[in-house]
Amino acid sequence: MPPMIAPHELKDKVFSRAVRGYNPAEVEEYVDFLLEKYTELYKENASNVQKLNVITAKYDSLASDEESIRTAILKAQKLSEVMVDTARKQADTMLNEAKARVDSLVKEATERVETETTNLETVRSAAKQFRDQICNSYVKHLEFLKSVKIGTLESLLEDMPEPSDIEKAATVGVAASMPDAEEEQKREIALLTDQLDSEE
Incomplete structure (x- = not known):
């Protein structure tokens, strides 16, 4: 767009005079009117140009911003993706470690329960076998005592068979836990002997 003519250039413009021309007074009056209007337009245009420059500068600044x-935003998106991926990997690692730890504890507890169950069954079986023996x-001793026809405790004790290893172990265990077990056994044998004598 070509630049506008300055108002003072219009005002200083000089025209040559001719013999047959317009009325100089009317021409000058009309030129003054046009000059006034043109000056207003010139100032308005200058203001608009200044505003346009400001707007252009702001636009350039906004475009740069x-x-x-x-x-x-792109950097933030990439960073967030990296952070999310890292957090997901850490969570997976922690979850796998926790799962492995739980599996190990469950396996250890299961093996311990199985071992304790086996030990308990072994103890129960041994206790039952010992009790049965x-x-x-005692049943054999009672049957033996019933079959013996004697009147005194001394002859009964002399004729009793030698106790087995299990009976000896049982006698030792009972004697250790009950100091008066031997005396109690003697009293029971004496009582049983009296009953046998009375039956005769």
Whole structure:
């Protein structure tokens, strides 16, 4: 767009005079009117140009800021993706470690329960076997005492068979836990002997 003519250039413009021309007074009056209007337009145009320059500068600044913002957003997106990926990997690692730890504890507890169960069954079986042997031994002794026809405790004790290893172990264990077990056994044998004598 070509620049506008300055108002003072119009005012200083000089025209040559001719013999047959317009009325100089009317021409000058009309030129003054046009000059006034043109001056207003010139000032308005200058103001608009200044405003346009300001707007253009702001637009350029905003365009630069927009590019900076776009770049910052892209960097933030990439950083967030990296952070999310890192957090996901850490969570997976922690979850796998926790799962492995739980599996190890469960396996250890299961093995311990199985071991304790096996030990308990072994103890129960041994206790039952020992109880059965003791009961069988006492039954044999009772049957033996019933078959013996004697009147004194001394002859009964002399004729009793030698106790087995299990009976000896049982006698030792009972004697250790019950100091008066031997005396109690003698009293029971004496009582049983009296009953046998009375039956005769």
